[in-house]
Structure formats: C-alpha cells, structure tokens
Amino acid sequence: MPRRLKELHEEITRTLSGVVESPRREAELLLIAYLGKDQLYFITHQDEMIDELDPRLLEWVAKRSANVPLEYLTNRVSFYSREFYIDEGALIPRPETELLIDEVLSRVSAHEAITIVEVGVGSGIISIMLALHLPNARLIAVDISPKALAVARCNIETFGLADRIELREGDLLSCVDEKIDLLVSNPPYIAHNAPLESNLSYEPQNALFGGEIGDEIIRKLLDEVYGRRIPIFACEMGCDQRNKVQEYLKPFAVQSLEFYTDYASLDRGFVLKAVHE
Numbered sequence: 157m158p159r160r161l162k163e164l165h166e167e168i169t170r171t172l173s174g175v176v177e178s179p180r181r182e183a184e185l186l187l188i189a190y191l192g193k194d195q196l197y198f199i200t201h202q203d204e205m206i207d208e209l210d211p212r213l214l215e216w217v218a219k220r221s222a223n224v225p226l227e228y229l230t231n232r233v234s235f236y237s238r239e240f241y242i243d244e245g246a247l248i249p250r251p252e253t254e255l256l257i258d259e260v261l262s263r264v265s266a267h268e269a270i271t272i273v274e275v276g277v278g279s280g281i282i283s284i285m286l287a288l289h290l291p292n293a294r295l296i297a298v299d300i301s302p303k304a305l306a307v308a309r310c311n312i313e314t315f316g317l318a319d320r321i322e323l324r325e326g327d328l329l330s331c332v333d334e335k336i337d338l339l340v341s342n343p344p345y346i347a348h349n350a351p352l353e354s355n356l357s358y359e360p361q362n363a364l365f366g367g368e369i370g371d372e373i374i375r376k377l378l379d380e381v382y383g384r385r386i387p388i389f390a391c392e393m394g395c396d397q398r399n400k401v402q403e404y405l406k407p408f409a410v411q412s413l414e415f416y417t418d419y420a421s422l423d424r425g426f427v428l429k430a431v432h433e
C-alpha cells in the first residue's frame with residue numbers, strides 16, 4: 157500500500173516504541189539510510205509517496221526490534237562529526253573515544269613527524285582522526301581480527317588515507333619493529349563475567365573482553381611501553397580501572413600519569429609519559 161514518508165515514519169516509530177530508547181529518531185535514521193538520503197531530504201520530503209516497500213526495510217525494523225544495533229543495520233556510524241562504514245566485524249565506535257583522540261591531539265603539535273601506533277584499530281576511527289589532524293604523522297594500526305581490519309581498510313580508503321595508515325594483522329605489538337613515538341589504544345577492557353546489556357552480544361566479543369579481570373591487555377601494553385621505551389601511551393579504560401593502572405605502574409618510572417573522565421564524569425582513560433633510564 158503506498159503511503160507518505162511521514163506515515164511510514166509514524167508506523168516504524170510505533171513498532172520500535174518500548175523496544176528502543178529513541179524510537180522516533182531511530183525510525184528516522186532507518187528511513188534515511190533506506191532511502192540513501194540525508195536528514196535534510198528526510199525533513200523536506202515528508203509528503204513523498206513511498207509506493208512499494210523493499211523487504212530490506214521490514215527486515216531492519218524486525219532486527220532493530222530484536223535489539224540488533226542500528227549501526228549494523230544501516231552500516232553507518234557517526235563519530236567525531238564524520239560518517240564511517242561499520243559492520244559486525246568491528247566494534248561500534250563510542251562517543252567517549254572522541255576524548256581519547258582529544259587527549260592525544262592536545263599533547264602532540266600538529267606538524268610533528270612522529271610514528272604513532274594504534275593497537276586494536278577496529279573500524280579505524282582513532283587512526284583516521286589522528287591522521288587527519290596530524291598531517292606529518294606516520295600511523296601503523298594493528299588488529300588481531302581480520303574482520304575488523306577489513307572494516308578499517310574500507311574506512312581508510314574512503315578517507316583517502318591508505319598511504320598514511322598502514323594496517324597490520326597481529327597480537328598487540330608483535331608485528332611492529334619500528335621505533336614508536338606514541339602508542340594509542342582503546343583495548344578490550346571488560347571482565348569476562350561482567351553483566352552486559354543485550355545489544356553488546358551483537359558486537360565482536362574479542363573487542364569487548366580484556367580477560368578474567370578485564371585489564372589484562374592494558375597491563376600487557378604497559379609492559380610494552382617500558383620494554384620498547386615508548387615515550388607516550390594514551391589509553392581508554394574501564395571506569396573502575398584507575399587504581400589498577402596506578403598500582404601496576406608503581407615499580408615503573410613515570411614522568412606523568414594523567415587520567416581523564418568521560419561525558420558522565422567517570423574515569424575513562426589515561427595518558428602516561430614514561431621515563432626510560
């Protein structure tokens with residue numbers, strides 16, 4: 157049955173009500189992606205007649221009702237005011253990770269020719285934003301997951317950064333021999349048995365879980381910082397991991413260890429400047 161865009165919007169909003177937090181907004185985003193248009197088009201074409209519905213839209217609505225993340229249905233995610241491709245191969249970027257990028261950018265001058273290594277590149281958002289802001293930096297971005305690397309590759313090519321960001325498949329820094337000026341990571345940091353919201357079950361589990369306790373990968377990266385004499389390490393972490401990081405670093409020489417908080421004022425990460433005697 158043909159109907160107007162605004163009627164379809166109402167219909168999908170009703171279906172998603174009580175299931176997702178912002179049904180109206182999500183119905184709008186689904187329709188924008190379905191039409192392959194932008195928000196301006198959506199707002200200005202409310203009376204457009206939609207003649208026949210592609211089963212793809214009905215499938216999206218059904219899957220969203222089953223809590224599949226919207227971003228995996230539309231293959232679009234917004235981060236740091238840019239749009240990125242995303243699929244189930246990589247973690248959906250979270251807004252708080254923008255703060256990690258800001259922490260790095262506030263400590264590096266724009267034209268420095270440094271080598272930055274990212275461990276756990278996922279969709280590529282961190283390395284891409286750093287490459288865009290730091291035109292002389294060389295980036296090496298590692299992930300253990302070939303599926304995540306495929307998502308990162310897609311985004312890196314879209315942004316025209318294939319000659320600036322080198323992707324490597326490997327475990328932590330095992331595939332990096334170069335001298336590293338700055339290490340950055342949003343590693344998996346959730347404990348294996350932590351209770352999680354159901355939508356997280358759709359995301360790659362090796363992007364979420366850091367080990368039995370949760371901070372195992374962070375500790376391994378701290379060991380790498382001292383083993384390889386890396387001057388700066390910027391890292392996202394869980395809101396309850398500040399003490400563990402401080403405790404772990406006690407035997408090491410530290411020039412500064414600054415923690416930052418997220419939009420909910422929870423501890424979310426740190427920047428370590430290490431001393432290498």
Ligand SMILES: C[S@@+](CC[C@H](N)C(=O)[O-])C[C@H]1O[C@@H](n2cnc3c(N)ncnc32)[C@H](O)[C@@H]1O
Pocket residue numbers: 246247248249250253275276277278279280281282298299300301304326327328342343344345362363364
């Ligand atoms: C929390 S996600 C971060 C993804 C992306 N950087 C972001 O901020 O949205 C962690 C990433 O680390 C990768 N990873 C997990 N264990 C790893 C390891 N041992 N070595 C390298 N990458 C790893 C996962 O595949 C995942 O892509």
